[in-house]
Amino acid sequence: MVRAPCCDEESSLKKGPWTTEEDAKLMDYISRNGHGSWRALPKLAGLNRCGKSCRLRWTNYLRPDIKRGKFSEEEERVIINLHSVLGNKWSKIATHLPGRTDNEIKNYWNTQLRKKLLHMGIDPNTHRPRTDLNQLLDLSKLLSVASVGNSNMMTSPWDNSLKLKAAAGAAQLTKMQLLQHLYMMPVVRTSNSRVPPNNYNVDLMNHYSSLFGSHILNPFGGGHVNRASTMLSGQEWNLQADIVDGFHAISNSLEGFEGGFGAQGVISSNSPDQENMSSSCCYDDIYVQTKNHPLPALVSSSSVYPGTSSSAANQMEISMGGPAAPARTAIFDAWEKLMDDETSESYWKDILEYVLAD
């Protein structure tokens, strides 16, 4: 059967924003009688509205137990957690957030939380790392660098065979970038914000870590995310994952490779202080590039908070001249495992050996 829309037969009924008079009538009636039958209510309350409109106005706005104002970090965390399990079941999610309506949560998700997750590189629908077109477009740039024919980046001391190897290397970098996109949350640039981490953000990151598995988050070995911090009001995310150490180490080991891949790490240390969480040492713009053709960043930046994080110490070590050779070998081995292409092994070994022997 085809049912007539709720208010069709009563098209003279008012629609649109509610006036204070209407609100007062509705509140007065419900406080004295309860809502009873929503369909019957408007007539009984003296309102020229359909019952559906009255119910919506009451449940989303007039109900006395409605909480107003900004969502707390805890509420955000609950919403994200529940959404990852329940999906768009706003009413179910709302039952876990006293005073919040499903409509309010839905709006907050669509206007705020979705964006936050997208900035983190998380697909808000699946709660998994994004693999969308925009990110793949970055890869196309990277691939173009790998094209040897029209490249003017290879100058002395590169010979032809090394050019080929570098091209293959760029292709592997592309792979690496793809893996990064597939397997981890990108580290978002926040070079000027050094916000102390808090439990909410660490919880959030570990939530995703548990969804993806720490081995996926960190193919270089190690554990969960060490630190995650954010400026909620600024909608700026700043994540720190162990995987960053691996990229730092690799890019650092390539540093100074004249005419080829270079890496640049800038460290700013604000006199690390174990007692003061606002102190930080911070990498800005860790990236891998060719001399004339900058590559998209493998890692943008991250803030590292001194103290409990062992990776902070590792990064310090890297910044001061890189890890010892055995550490580089270990990192290389880990990387090699990621590459199932039989060509990558020898090419990268050649390049790295060339660099390390220099």
Next chain:
DNA sequence: AACAACGTCAACCGCGACGAC
């Protein structure tokens, strides 16, 4: 100052679930 673009959120719409008969 005027206009456009963008963001937010209250309200609407259509559909499915469910209970009464």
Next chain:
DNA sequence: CGTCGTCGCGGTTGACGTTGT
């Protein structure tokens, strides 16, 4: 068991405010 009426949910819209040009 089928039909009907009501309710509630989730997607979408559009008015309004804010920000950028």
